Amino acid sequence: MTTEMHPTRWGDPAEAAPLPQATRDLVELALGVRDSPAVEHAALPPSGISAEVLAELRALLGDDQVLTDDDTRRLRTRGKSTPDLLRARQGDLSDAPDAVVRPATHADVRALLDLAVRHRLAVVPFGGGTSVTGGLVARREGLAGVLSLDLCRMKALRDVDLTSMTAVLEPGLRGPEAEALLAEHGLTLGHFPQSFEYASIGGFAATRSSGQSSAGYGRFDALVVGLTMATPQGTLELGSAPANAAGPDLRQLVLGSEGTLGVITAVRVRVRPRPTIKVYEGWQFDSFAVGADAMRTLAQAGLLPTVIRLSDENETALNLASQSDVGGSAAGGCLMIVGHEGVDAELIEARRGLVTAQLTRLGGTALGEERGQAWAEGRFHAPYLRDSLLDVGVLVETLETATFWSNRERLYGAVKAALTEKLGEQTLVLCHISHVYETGCSLYFTVAAPGGETPLETWQGAKAAATQAMVDAGATVTHHHAVGSDHKQWFAQEIGPVGVQVLRAVKRELDPTGVLNPGVMIP
């Protein structure tokens, strides 16, 4: 598998494929198609960094670790939101960094930050390049250039504590790399977001990521017990205990800071025994509301399985239509996936029995393991489908939010209405719940609509309306995609003016020259 992604597409080109003819026909019928090939070799702006600064960078890191060639810079340009892809597909690579620098140690990062401050260079930490919220697009105003701080050389598993069940991971480790290192010790992190194959440990921490097994393993911010962050003011090292009452929990200020307050150079995370048993099942519920209530009941009874997700009627119908085994008892209603993982067969069976009894009581029909297995196998593949749809001129994007249970239905309706109003009646809006808590849940929407002549502007209008609908409904603007530059104005509404003041004050203190991922997250 390639580890670097072209700015116009997701993932490994070997995994990409055009739409099957039957799907293309279906899409043509529903939304219309127009061949919309990407400009594959667009020109980059020249690197604007002076020879003196490059020499200084090379003296610091070594000649091989400071790269300004077009190929390297192209692969570090922006992230993977649909707007990012649309811009790149149109041949716009104007956000390419001026240089890619590759530190090997925390000390390297600290020295790089000092250098960046001295020369007023923006620093954009780069892990997997999977941001879908404009987190890798630095504002250039007032600065002499943009460095992509590529963490690809910081990939060590630095410590394993089998008694405390913690491990220290470096930020450049991609999901599969971290899992492979932990597997040598019989451990797992249990963090599997859809971006897992490319996204990095540093990115998980910097964006408060949440994975598909969050019900069992916890959100990434719940996994972190300690961390180290390099800042222009020095090093912040936190994590003296699992929990404490020693003032505000500053770890929670670093988690979600998206590279704007410093560069996370290590995290100590809670780990679990690597599961030897994994069972995924399909369940059917009559409606999204009935299924959601069942999830709520499980969460509030302390009976959550490792994975639990529920598609609404539209997503269920489309998922079935795109698979060969349509029909049978799974037709109609809403599909729920329930996964149980662990190492102790007896414990898993005990828990599975309780969950099964509850789900049955709450109106669920068991569909067996085949459908659960199909989900598990395809879980990281959806982004490839987006590329194929963009190729035929269909606008596809996802957005997500979260709220308390009592507000779920209102939020669901408001976001759907905003999208449909902006994109037209033929728009497909699919939704699922994939992260649940005792007090509430996430809502994850997938949207497909005709791209038209100006897909970028069309999407931006719809995204703005949907995000405002979230704020107006009292919900969060992002449950697990972070703020980036795309959510900033609504994030400001979410935390209010005093919240914005606090973030700006911390930013000013740690990064007074404003070189750290400028323009991202902090309104």
Place this chain on the structure above:
Amino acid sequence: MTTEMHPTRWGDPAEAAPLPQATRDLVELALGVRDSPAVEHAALPPSGISAEVLAELRALLGDDQVLTDDDTRRLRTRGKSTPDLLRARQGDLSDAPDAVVRPATHADVRALLDLAVRHRLAVVPFGGGTSVTGGLVARREGLAGVLSLDLCRMKALRDVDLTSMTAVLEPGLRGPEAEALLAEHGLTLGHFPQSFEYASIGGFAATRSSGQSSAGYGRFDALVVGLTMATPQGTLELGSAPANAAGPDLRQLVLGSEGTLGVITAVRVRVRPRPTIKVYEGWQFDSFAVGADAMRTLAQAGLLPTVIRLSDENETALNLASQSDVGGSAAGGCLMIVGHEGVDAELIEARRGLVTAQLTRLGGTALGEERGQAWAEGRFHAPYLRDSLLDVGVLVETLETATFWSNRERLYGAVKAALTEKLGEQTLVLCHISHVYETGCSLYFTVAAPGGETPLETWQGAKAAATQAMVDAGATVTHHHAVGSDHKQWFAQEIGPVGVQVLRAVKRELDPTGVLNPGVMIP
């Protein structure tokens, strides 16, 4: 039960009692006794607030809500640490506030803060007055006086959401008051620290409190899903979802802020069904290490009961000696208390069966429910015993910390050694673990030593040595007692210079005139 505590003692005088003669004899033998009565009616410094300012305060809140009489001020003087009590017992009430002000609403609090800024008056939020870390002792330098902002009129249960299982509580509610209001809806907060009978919701939030049922219900900071804080810069309102990726979690900056960044005027907390079943059991383990390992195994298997606590050999021996039912199979070793609470008998029995099997496998011997019940009945009573011991010249205090499991033994030894070295070989050091996590646990020490001529100075030397030992062992300086003014210098070591810079920057931003609980928490 009285709700106001005299500065020389804990709790309700009706509950206090001199030591039984047998206990006194035992203490005399071990530590020596000397009658050390408290000065009960020491003089207060006169209120230093000008008539003009008082008039302004009265115009704002009403005449009845601005109090400067000695009795009211006396009951708002300092907290309940042993140093606080020793100072008051010696007749030193020099930290009495100049006035006690009682706002009724968030708007009142906001207006009070504006007034305090205008007149440079320190504002010390007062809930239950149970701080044991000097959290209620404001630094007066550069300020015109000290207001005790008594939250006793803000005691509403403002909202109950039975779908999301959340409730909005006002900060002045004491533990039992909050539970009584929630009980009307069949709910519980499940937060029962030793200070429960007096401590308040606002205090729980401001100090990141953790209760005796934290294994089952979670720490207070884990219970909070939303909050409102009045600051001199305006109002901060947070909590748009159970969890999100919308930047740093600013709720975690308010939790633990100890009144230094603003006044918490409401919290939205997760609630649970009020348990109809409560079973507490005693268990015996051969040693503290074996018992601790059993706790770790349960935590890491996801099998924690509602309550789990383990006394070390010394605490076990002393607890048995002070009870009538000494002996039998409980003699020697270490006592563990295990509690199961809930509403579903079947679920509780299933879980209890799994826990019992594990504890037995891990070397535990079940002692039955009698000993568990005895713990449950006496759980809030220990502070009364301290008063009786101070009356006979014995120095008694508690201190606590937390660390990761692999560091538990080292930390335990280091703190004990530091205390014994400072206080002498005859010192009694007892310890228990009462809060456990997958990755670590708390350690709670009770210390008893001869007070001598200068008990305050003697204790301060021992406390300093023990706290430095915690920092040197890489542990936290407080798991659930907060920073206050007593832990500040070691807290600075724990979060390091960059952490201190961050806190100071936030403080400067929200409280530029420095009126909010000056001298507390922020180094």
